[in-house]
Amino acid sequence: xxxVSQSPSNKVTEKGKDVxxxxxxxxxxxxxxxxxxxxxxxxxxxxxxxxNSAPDKSGLPSDRFSAERxxxxxxxxxxxxxxxxxxxxxxxxxxxxxxxxxQFFGPGTRLTVL
Amino acid sequence: SQQGEEDxxxxxxQEGENATMNCxxxxxxxNLQWYRQNSGRGLVxxxxxxxxxxxxxxxxxxxxxxxxxxSSSLLITASRAADTASYFCATxxxxxxxxxxxxxxxxxxAVHP
Numbered sequence: 001x002x003x004v005s006q007s008p009s010n011k012v013t014e015k016g017k018d019v020x021x022x023x024x025x026x027x028x029x030x031x032x033x034x035x036x037x038x039x040x041x042x043x044x045x046x047x048x049x050x051x052n053s054a055p056d057k058s059g060l061p062s063d064r065f066s067a068e069r070x071x072x073x074x075x076x077x078x079x080x081x082x083x084x085x086x087x088x089x090x091x092x093x094x095x096x097x098x099x100x101x102x103q104f105f106g107p108g109t110r111l112t113v114l
Numbered sequence: 115s116q117q118g119e120e121d122x123x124x125x126x127x128q129e130g131e132n133a134t135m136n137c138x139x140x141x142x143x144x145n146l147q148w149y150r151q152n153s154g155r156g157l158v159x160x161x162x163x164x165x166x167x168x169x170x171x172x173x174x175x176x177x178x179x180x181x182x183x184x185s186s187s188l189l190i191t192a193s194r195a196a197d198t199a200s201y202f203c204a205t206x207x208x209x210x211x212x213x214x215x216x217x218x219x220x221x222x223x224a225v226h227p
Contacts, residue, residue, distance in 0.1 A: 004156075033214060042202055042217035043157075056214065089155065101145055101206065103215065107156040 002026070004106035006092050012112045013082055021077040021109045025094030032075050033093040033103060034067055043091060049075060051097065082113045120203060120221040128226050133190040135221040137203030138183075144206060146179060146186050147215070151200045160188075160201075193225045 005024045013019050025032050030051045035043040045059040049069040060066070064082075069075040079086055089110050093103035121136045139146070145164045149157040163170045163179045163186065170177045176189040190197055200222050204215040 035215075035217075040219075042219045043204075043215070045214040045216065048214050059214070091156065093157075101147070101162055102159050104159070105149075105157040110155075 006106040010110045018080045023075045023092030029094035030097045031095045035091045037089045084113050087113045120218045124222045126224045135188045137186045147204045149202045198225045
């Protein structure tokens, strides 16, 4: 596809369960970002991947959150032992190296923790 | 923490009217970007203005930047119902590096037919 894709589009889970969210960036984009958007709020940066460099994890809210990017392409955001406050839309974005001023966003995954 | 603060939080206008949204930020910037979000999902990049620019146009969009006041405005002229969305300003860290964007809370625009 031409754009960033994310799956699932919606995820409902019970408190305490683990969830995995997937992001497929635009082909050729070496930079990948995860953001979180709580209801009615702006986006909150979570983590950034650029090529083979160590990721910037400075935005992850707790050690229950982790992310991987395999083969420099697909990324998975994992939330362990989910809590109700984790309910949000999780957005992934990608950009070209050196053109990180413009990020292309996916449609997001709406996570609801009951 | 938020860098940009949009004003107003919500704006309701009639089709054909102009819509003006403002963004204030706290620290020095290299550039400022505006994004649109429909129905609380994916964001669409609208326009980027660099710190050495004062005004930029793209179709019906006009963005201004005043670095002395640490503020920017987004003007949508001749609005349409399809412009109904939330609009966010965002800035990358001035110190450079990864350009992880810092977003404001957004302005919710409703354009009524």
